[in-house]
Amino acid sequence: MTRGHLRSLALIALTLACANPEAQEERVRVTIPRGATLGAVAESLYVRGVIGSPRAFRIYAWLAGRQRGLPAGTFDLPPRLGARRALTELLRARVAEHRLVVREGLMLSEIAAVVDSQLGIPAARFLEAGRDAALAAELGIPARTLEGYLYPSTYLVPVDASAEAVVRQMAAEFFRRWRPSWTQRLRGLKMGRHEIVVLASIIEGEVRNPVDASYVASVYHNRLARGMRLQADPTVIYALGRRRRLFEKDYQVRSPYNTYLIDGLPPSPVGQPSSASLHAALFPARTDFVFFVARPDGSHVFSRTLREHLRAIAAVRSQTNAGGARPRPRAGPQ
Structure with a gap:
């Protein structure tokens, strides 16, 4: 009988000797450190009740050629297993x-x-x-x-x-x-990715109705092109560090993020934009709008001139007061 046959017979014998009745559906959590030795793995499994004999597990793993390279991480394994089943479960387990x-x-x-x-x-x-x-x-x-x-x-x-x-x-x-086509689009806008992410984060903070996103984006692009301040409420909220109703004094907060006081974009995003807001920032609607005001339902009225904008604000506040709600102190870029 060859040495290989003897090794196979030993493996079969050890498998039968170590077999336990089918473990229950319960699981125990075991953490295997990265680079752990076979002995350390066996000890971890034993301490957590996965196996009954560290020695049997070590021998079986060695005979199976698995003395090195066992997975590291935290796993949920069945308890009270034989060596063969324990090794199988460990090798196929997903990290918890x-x-x-x-x-x-x-x-x-x-x-x-x-x-x-x-x-x-x-x-x-x-x-x-x-x-x-x-x-x-x-x-x-x-x-x-x-x-x-x-x-x-x-x-x-x-x-x-x-x-x-x-x-x-x-x-x-x-x-x-982030799509490769978006990187190509940056060249057409003459903007960097970081600027788009900053702008998208502001759009995300303004828009409740996704239909309006590209129009809000167009307002901000138009204002940037004309050298107008963005005057975006989400930047004030970020400067304050918490979400709450804004009051007139809040718009005077000294911060590099307050776009009522600074020119251009703030230095970094004011939140985490969605793909929809990133797309809107990259592909704004073609408009000449430079103002907007939010309706109570979250949609917006867009305007080309300050006169139109003031009329829109008056109309929205009239609707808001009729509904018994308090109007926002400011509504969109002024």
């Missing part, structure tokens, strides 16, 4: 994951709160990663923060992921969603 849902338009601080709530990663730690200038530079983002580049979507995140890993995952999704 949490579901993270991030909606459009959130500021970095708001995403941090969502991550804290859904993943258990402290908000302060996520904020630190999201404001890591070195990480932003590594990813080619011309800002000191990743604000605006953390794509709003639903993610499956490994349960042991770090704050930086989550930030990287979300930023990777942004760059995956």
Whole structure:
């Protein structure tokens, strides 16, 4: 009998010896550190109750040629398994994951709160990663923060992921969603990608009805082309650091993000834009509108002149008061 035959027989015998009754559907969570030795893996499985004999698992894995390269991560495995089944389960197991849902338009601080709530990663730690200038530079983002580049979507995140890993995952999704045709479009607009992301984040904050997005975008493009200030409320909200109803004094807040006081675009995005807002910023409607006012239902009235705009504001406020609601102190670019 050859040595190979003996090895096969030993493997079969060990499999039968280690076989346990079918484990219940319950699962236990096991973390295998990266680079862990076979002995360390066996010990981790034993401590968590996945196997009954670390020695049997080590021998079986060695006979199966799996003494190296076992997967690392956090896994949910059935308990009370024999060596063969335990190795099989470990090799085919998916890393345990949490579901993270991030909606459009959130500021970095708001995403941090969502991550804290859904993943258990402290908000302060996520904020630190999201404001890591070195990480932003590594990813080619011309800002000191990743604000605006953390794509709003639903993610499956490994349960042991770090704050930086989550930030990287979300930023990777942004760059995956950015289309090659959009890069070509930048040349026609004579704008950089960062400028478009900033503009899209403002559009995201203004628009409730997606139909209006390209028209709101046209207003901002037209104002930029004419050297007019954007006077966008989302930039004031960002400067204040929290969402609330704006009052007249708020428009005087000293901040490089307050587009009522600064010319052009703010230095970085004021939230996370959706693909729809990015598309609107890149492909605005062809209009000569430079003003708009929001109706109570979230749609907008667009105007070409200040006189038209003032009439639109009066009409909207009349409708708003008739409905018993309080009008906004300002409505769209002034």
